Amino acid sequence: MEKSEEAKNAVEVTDVCINYKLLNNITVRRALFKKREEEEIFEAVKNVTFSVKEGGILGIIGKNGSGKSTLLRAIAGIFSPNSGSIDLKGHSVSLMALGIGFKDNLSGRENIILSGMLLGFSEKEVIDKIESIIDFAEIGSFIDKPVRTYSSGMHSKLAFSITAMLETDIMLVDEVLSVGDEKFRRKSLSKMKELIGDRNRTVIIVSHSIETLREMCDEVLWLHDGRIKGMGEPNDILEQYVEFMAK
Amino acid sequence: MILLNLVMLLGPPLLGWWLYINKLHLTVKRSILQFLGYFFVINLSSYVVSYIRGVKRLVFDDMTVSYRVKFFCMGCVFAIVLQSLIFIFKRNMYIFKHLKVDILAFKRDMKKYFRYSVRLAKADLRTEVANSYLDWLWWLIEPFCTMLIYVFIYGFVFQVKEEYFTAFIYIGLTIWSFFQRNVMTGVNIVRSSKPIISKIYIPKYILLFSKMLVNGFKMLISFGIVIIMMGVYRVHITINVLMVIPIMIDLFLITFALGVVLMHYGVFVRDLSYITEIVLRMMVYMTGTFYAVAKRIPAPYGEILEKFNPIAYLIAAMRDVLLYGKSISYQALFGWAIFALIILLFGIATVYRNENSYVKVI
Numbered sequence: 332m333e334k335s336e337e338a339k340n341a342v343e344v345t346d347v348c349i350n351y352k353l354l355n356n357i358t359v360r361r362a363l364f365k366k367r368e369e370e371e372i373f374e375a376v377k378n379v380t381f382s383v384k385e386g387g388i389l390g391i392i393g394k395n396g397s398g399k400s401t402l403l404r405a406i407a408g409i410f411s412p413n414s415g416s417i418d419l420k421g422h423s424v425s426l427m428a429l430g431i432g433f434k435d436n437l438s439g440r441e442n443i444i445l446s447g448m449l450l451g452f453s454e455k456e457v458i459d460k461i462e463s464i465i466d467f468a469e470i471g472s473f474i475d476k477p478v479r480t481y482s483s484g485m486h487s488k489l490a491f492s493i494t495a496m497l498e499t500d501i502m503l504v505d506e507v508l509s510v511g512d513e514k515f516r517r518k519s520l521s522k523m524k525e526l527i528g529d530r531n532r533t534v535i536i537v538s539h540s541i542e543t544l545r546e547m548c549d550e551v552l553w554l555h556d557g558r559i560k561g562m563g564e565p566n567d568i569l570e571q572y573v574e575f576m577a578k
Numbered sequence: 579m580i581l582l583n584l585v586m587l588l589g590p591p592l593l594g595w596w597l598y599i600n601k602l603h604l605t606v607k608r609s610i611l612q613f614l615g616y617f618f619v620i621n622l623s624s625y626v627v628s629y630i631r632g633v634k635r636l637v638f639d640d641m642t643v644s645y646r647v648k649f650f651c652m653g654c655v656f657a658i659v660l661q662s663l664i665f666i667f668k669r670n671m672y673i674f675k676h677l678k679v680d681i682l683a684f685k686r687d688m689k690k691y692f693r694y695s696v697r698l699a700k701a702d703l704r705t706e707v708a709n710s711y712l713d714w715l716w717w718l719i720e721p722f723c724t725m726l727i728y729v730f731i732y733g734f735v736f737q738v739k740e741e742y743f744t745a746f747i748y749i750g751l752t753i754w755s756f757f758q759r760n761v762m763t764g765v766n767i768v769r770s771s772k773p774i775i776s777k778i779y780i781p782k783y784i785l786l787f788s789k790m791l792v793n794g795f796k797m798l799i800s801f802g803i804v805i806i807m808m809g810v811y812r813v814h815i816t817i818n819v820l821m822v823i824p825i826m827i828d829l830f831l832i833t834f835a836l837g838v839v840l841m842h843y844g845v846f847v848r849d850l851s852y853i854t855e856i857v858l859r860m861m862v863y864m865t866g867t868f869y870a871v872a873k874r875i876p877a878p879y880g881e882i883l884e885k886f887n888p889i890a891y892l893i894a895a896m897r898d899v900l901l902y903g904k905s906i907s908y909q910a911l912f913g914w915a916i917f918a919l920i921i922l923l924f925g926i927a928t929v930y931r932n933e934n935s936y937v938k939v940i
Contacts, residue, residue: 404937407779409776409934410936428778434701436704437704437705448693448694448697454693
């Protein structure tokens with residue numbers, strides 16, 4: 332307890348609610364001539380409050396549609412919560428997603444730079460890292476060929492390497508990724524573990540795999556229908572979760 | 579007679595009122611107040627217009643039917659306009675509160691993402707020509723051929739006579755297609771970049787900005803042809819040619835401003851792309867792409883069109899400085915720049931307030 336009080340929070344999520352309006356497209360006809368339709372609002376996340384310490388690893392578990400990915404996207408800044416606040420204390424953040432902004436007709440090398448810059452790195456930072464990304468991806472001379480000529484395995488290898496080598500302070504992982512053939516799968520998994528295990532980095536993982544969460548996380552948050560059902564030691568929460576799901 | 583008077587005066591406010599209460603459930607008292615407000619505003623504006631047009635007093639007894647019909651129609655138009663204005667303002671009032679924050683954010687983001695948008699633009703240009711036989715030559719061939727078509731139709735069939743007609747049309751066409759392409763891209767850009775924006779945060783206008791760089795580059799290439807044509811025609815070049823740069827900046831600002839605003843509404847209003855297409859098609863003929871608006875459309879409307887349509891003004895100005903060696907009014911140029919900046923500010927602020935809900939809608 333004492334130790335955790337020393338460490339600062341890297342992520343503070345306070346009383347966050349996220350709604351989806353199911354009926355949201357206005358057409359001109361509707362705006363002028365129809366009665367105001369009752370807007371259906373779907374509350375994906377309801378009054379969620381939690382925080383993650385710097386260097387902490389938080390796992391989020393819950394059944395499908397319980398708001399896990401929505402919450403993760405809100406933390407990544409892709410959309411804002413309807414109420415409540417998310418404070419990242421000025422850390423850089425990225426959502427681990429494969430192949431953001433890939434252009435099929437461009438070479439792998441060009442795509443690395445584009446994708447990296449989209450992740451918020453400067454041109455120079457990406458170019459400094461580009462060799463290590465290419466090494467890690469193991470796709471050889473294909474790196475200078477257009478991405479559309481890649482096999483799907485090569486595509487995901489390259490995509491994975493970009494996200495793995497360009498590191499941010501806070502990493503958000505939606506399902507632990509392992510891609511490619513058997514050899515690369517092992518390599519990528521161990522790289523993931525290395526990235527997640529790094530104590531300077533704060534990680535939030537969304538997963539259905541109880542094994543992964545038990546192995547990697549300091550803490551587990553259980554979301555159920557958009558609300559927090561429990562948060563605490565991985566073993567306790569996961570046990571409750573398994574029990575609950577077995578019903 | 580009395581019935582006619584009643585219809586004339588009460589009809590339009592009723593329409594506006596009906597459009598309004600349709601959507602809200604108000605108390606009886608409030609909706610009556612609302613109606614009275616509409617009644618005064620709409621009839622007052624109709625009266626003001628007819629006053630300006632020369633009818634100094636409303637004498638109900640010697641009113642012609644045609645006047646009544648006009649009055650009524652004008653009222654209906656005002657009702658719809660009023661309704662739309664209320665609708666738009668209600669949605670956007672809160673935006674103005676955060677203007678200063680947004681300007682700072684705009685500066686910061688522009689700095690942060692500028693390199694990215696340039697890279698993206700280059701990449702787009704490269705992909706566009708990657709698989710065609712004629713490569714970047716298409717950027718010359720396409721506008722050139724369009725120009726030939728219009729020269730044939732307007733110069734040969736309709737016998738429009740202008741000095742340096744080919745270059746005249748070409749300048750109009752180049753500027754217009756820059757404007758049109760960007761506006762159309764703007765309307766659809768959020769939807770079409772779903773793969774990016776659903777995975778990562780990026781200020782949405784950066785995507786538009788990048789596309790504008792692409793189109794801007796193509797426009798510059800087209801202007802290369804203009805220079806060649808000027809050489810062929812042996813156009814007398816004056817110092818006024820330097821005004822090309824501020825004209826270009828104006829064009830860029832106006833297009834960007836309009837694009838950003840349309841981008842925002844394009845997300846929520848699905849049919850906006852149809853509407854924009856129609857409006858643009860109409861505008862192309864009012865902008866003087868193929869003829870000189872101020873000369874061809876009878877006075878005073880030609881002048882008015884050129885004065886109140888920034889693109890028409892810019893096209894005319896561009897022709898004046900490049901082909902006819904005339905100087906142009908700095909005030910108008912400056913005025914349009916200010917206008918564009920205000921719209922841009924409004925657009926950027928709107929986008930910042932709303933962009934995080936775009937993903938939820940598309």
